[in-house]
Ligand SMILES: Cc1ncc(C[n+]2csc(CCOP(=O)(O)OP(=O)(O)O)c2C)c(N)n1
């Protein structure tokens with residue numbers, strides 16, 4: 106096992122991918138972006154309460170990794186979770202209605218933005234405590250290893266979370282027991298208002314598993330094809346029984362940390378530069394057009410399709426009733442736990 110793979114091993118994105126696949130990544134990323142923009146609007150209108158962390162800018166991370174996943178694989182993440190849910194196929198209506206706290210939401214309106222789950226899509230949350238999902242992700246992988254079902258778990262966390270102690274306790278156990286878990290560090294360069302260079306002694310987060318013998322690689326998170334390629338290598342490693350793998354995916358969030366972010370820690374120019382020069386959706390749009398996989402008109406009709414899905418989800422989220430008081434007493438204890 107090579108304990109470390111640097112940037113040199115990162116292959117350039119290969120545009121020799123089918124037009125059909127490219128279109129599906131375009132669609133999936135656009136759905137996340139438009140959904141998040143709509144969520145931002147509903148928040149502004151007072152229809153969404155509590156915490157709300159948007160994923161705009163980071164879309165290629167989840168879409169690329171979902172392209173490398175198979176049915177039955179699991180995913181778990183932090184509070185910045187709407188993109189992960191949409192990318193794994195959860196219904197936009199159920200996600201939006203959870204944001205507005207309505208009965209039609211994935212947690213019957215009782216969880217909100219940070220606490221949604223889907224057993225059917227193997228999505229295990231939605232966690233508000235920074236880093237808490239990482240040991241839970243290793244636990245999911247432990248169960249899969251025990252059941253010998255060949256599944257892998259994607260445990261996502263941020264650059265800020267990567268400095269927590271529980272991450273390294275998890276790395277140790279995951280490596281010791283060769284758990285099929287991919288630790289995905291979504292390095293969007295900030296933890297709330299703290300830039301990575303102000304909080305982190307060594308910048309290369311993908312090397313953080315070295316002490317435990319966990320291989321890692323750094324990936325361009327604004328290039329969905331590069332993310333998919335790296336995801337496939339990580340998945341192959343896990344499925345072969347080689348144990349955990351680390352992907353440090355370099356990305357960028359365009360919006361504030363949450364809806365209440367004064368954004369004093371970076372310049373508008375910095376954000377604008379990323380949007381203009383590195384946007385992941387624009388990148389795929391260019392590949393589609395230059396590769397003649399789609400025309401401007403095709404893309405316009407996809408835009409309309411996505412807008413309709415998002416508008417429908419917002420209507421549903423406004424019309425679905427609030428949960429009745431009796432719901433306060435449900436979903437508290439597990440009634441039965443099956444293997
Ligand atoms: C244990 C804990 N400490 C502090 C917080 C407050 N907090 C919420 S998000 C966050 C920053 C995390 O940054 P990062 O891991 O980079 O994830 P990102 O928000 O960039 O996706 C902090 C400190 C928390 N929720 N939980």
Ligand SMILES: [Mg+2]
Pocket residue numbers: 263264265291292293294295296297
């Ligand atoms: Mg971060």
